[in-house]
Amino acid sequence: MDEVDRISKALTLVEKYESYLFRRAWGVTLIIFAIVIPLTALLNLLAPSIAPYIGMSAESFILLSSIITWIIGISLIFYSFASASKISSRQHQFSFRKEMPHIIAIMLIWIISFTLLNFAPEPVEVVANLWAAGIACILTYIVLKSVPTHANYPEIALVGFILLIASLIVLFITDMAIAELITIVVFALSFLVGGLYSILTASKVLTKIE
Secondary structure, three states: OHHHHHHHHHHHHHHHHHHHHHHHHHHHHHHHHHHHHHHHHHHHHHHHHHHHHHOOOHHHHHHHHHHHHHHHHHHHHHHHHHHHHOOOOHHHHHOHHHHHHHHHHHHHHHHHHHHHHHHOOHHHOOHHHHHHHHHHHHHHHHHHHOOOOOOOOHHHHHHHHHHHHHHHHHOOOOOHHHHHHHHHHHHHHHHHHHHHHHHHHHHHHHHOOO
């Protein structure tokens, strides 16, 4: 009986550590977004000023800088989750195939959300970025919550609500330059808050391991 208890306790510890690793990975992901999204937007805004100094057109600079920034960001995200997956049980790895529809759904949510930005009227073109990201975050949270093998990640919904609430402020800013700057700041802060929340929550999970 003691042997069974020890095995049960060991499995519980592994599950808690897995939860810690994946929640931390989500935190890292959100923080990376807090850097990559505003950085990409900032480089886009500064492209007309920077591009001539390096012998490029603004369009080429925007394309190149965006590709480089996102490749680095996605690589770091992949590494974070790959590191967390190393300790995952075979059961979790096997369930990946079952979760593929949810992964595709999340990708489609983000692609469709930002594709619809092309149809946003000019007066709300800037604030529409916050709407798209905010709604995408909330829908992502709903999709993840529907997957039994996933933990609950309220930080993703938190980011979404921050973006949507902040959009109400940006909506009434008439100066386009100021609106763009505030939008960049809002993106950075919202994802940073979500990331820090996730990492702090992960740390609490880890402290429960005895």
